[in-house]
Amino acid sequence: MTELVSPQRLRLRDEFLRRAAEELFKHDERVRDLDLEVRFDGGVAHLTGSVPERAHLDTARELIGRLDGVFGVWDRVRVGGREPLVLDLGCGGQKQYPGNLGVDLMSTGEVDVLADLSRPLPFADSCADRVFLVHILEHLIDFLPLVDEVHRVLRPDGAAFILSPWWRYVNAVADPTHVRLLDVQTIKGICRRPGSPRTWFPLHAGCDGASIFAELRPVKDGSAEAPDAAHLARFFD
Structure with missing residues (x-):
C-alpha cells in the first residue's frame, strides 16, 4: 500500500x-x-x-x-x-500556469473558452502542445470520451497532464461530486485500451498516497511506438 x-x-x-x-x-x-x-x-x-x-x-x-x-x-x-498552446481543462478559478487557455463550463476570471467537457472539445485536431486535466476525471461518469478528445487535439509530440485523487485516500470518497475512483493502474488501462485506436505512451506516472499523477503522450500518425511491457513495468504492476 x-x-x-x-x-x-x-x-x-x-x-x-x-x-x-x-x-x-x-x-x-x-x-x-x-x-x-x-x-x-x-x-x-x-x-x-x-x-x-x-x-x-x-x-x-x-x-x-x-x-x-x-x-x-x-x-x-x-x-x-514559439509559445506553447496549453489547454487547462476544467480550470475553474485557477490555471496551472499563467498564459494557459482556461476551459470550463462555468465562467470565471480565468476561463477563456466555455465548453462542456462531457462533449467534443471546440478545438482543431493536433493543435495543442499540452493539456491539463487536474481534478477532472473523477467528476465524469464516463471520462474516456474526454480522454479520446484530448488525444485528438494534442500534437503528436504533445502531452496530457493528469492529477486525480487516489482511490484509497479519504478525499477520493469524501467529495460527493466524485463519481469515479482512480488508481495508477487506471492510467495503464488508458494507455492500453483493447480495441481503441487512441493509444498513449506514459512519460511518467506515480502516486503520493493521496493523488495519482500521470503524463501521457498520444501515439498517432507514427509519432511514437506503443509502449512495450518493459516500459510499462517502470510505472505499473
Missing part, C-alpha cells in the same frame, strides 16, 4: 529535489546549457523557460523524472521561440 507523504517530508523532499536538479543542470552536458528553470511543489517538477528544439525539452523531462521522489513533471516551455 502506498503511504501518504507528510507535508513536512514533502517540503524537505522538494528542497532535496531542487538541489538534485541544480546539480543535474550544472554537470550533465545534455541539459547544462538549456535556458530552463525547475521548481518543485509537493514532488511535482514545474519546468519553465525556453529550448531550441523539442528533443531538448524531452531530455530534460526524462532526466528530472528519474530523480527519486518526483511524482510528476509538468512544463510550460517555449520551443524554438
Whole structure:
C-alpha cells in the first residue's frame, strides 16, 4: 500500500529535489546549457523557460523524472521561440500556469473558452502542445470520451497532464461530486485500451498516497511506438 507523504517530508523532499536538479543542470552536458528553470511543489517538477528544439525539452523531462521522489513533471516551455498552446481543462478559478487557455463550463476570471467537457472539445485536431486535466476525471461518469478528445487535439509530440485523487485516500470518497475512483493502474488501462485506436505512451506516472499523477503522450500518425511491457513495468504492476 502506498503511504501518504507528510507535508513536512514533502517540503524537505522538494528542497532535496531542487538541489538534485541544480546539480543535474550544472554537470550533465545534455541539459547544462538549456535556458530552463525547475521548481518543485509537493514532488511535482514545474519546468519553465525556453529550448531550441523539442528533443531538448524531452531530455530534460526524462532526466528530472528519474530523480527519486518526483511524482510528476509538468512544463510550460517555449520551443524554438514559439509559445506553447496549453489547454487547462476544467480550470475553474485557477490555471496551472499563467498564459494557459482556461476551459470550463462555468465562467470565471480565468476561463477563456466555455465548453462542456462531457462533449467534443471546440478545438482543431493536433493543435495543442499540452493539456491539463487536474481534478477532472473523477467528476465524469464516463471520462474516456474526454480522454479520446484530448488525444485528438494534442500534437503528436504533445502531452496530457493528469492529477486525480487516489482511490484509497479519504478525499477520493469524501467529495460527493466524485463519481469515479482512480488508481495508477487506471492510467495503464488508458494507455492500453483493447480495441481503441487512441493509444498513449506514459512519460511518467506515480502516486503520493493521496493523488495519482500521470503524463501521457498520444501515439498517432507514427509519432511514437506503443509502449512495450518493459516500459510499462517502470510505472505499473
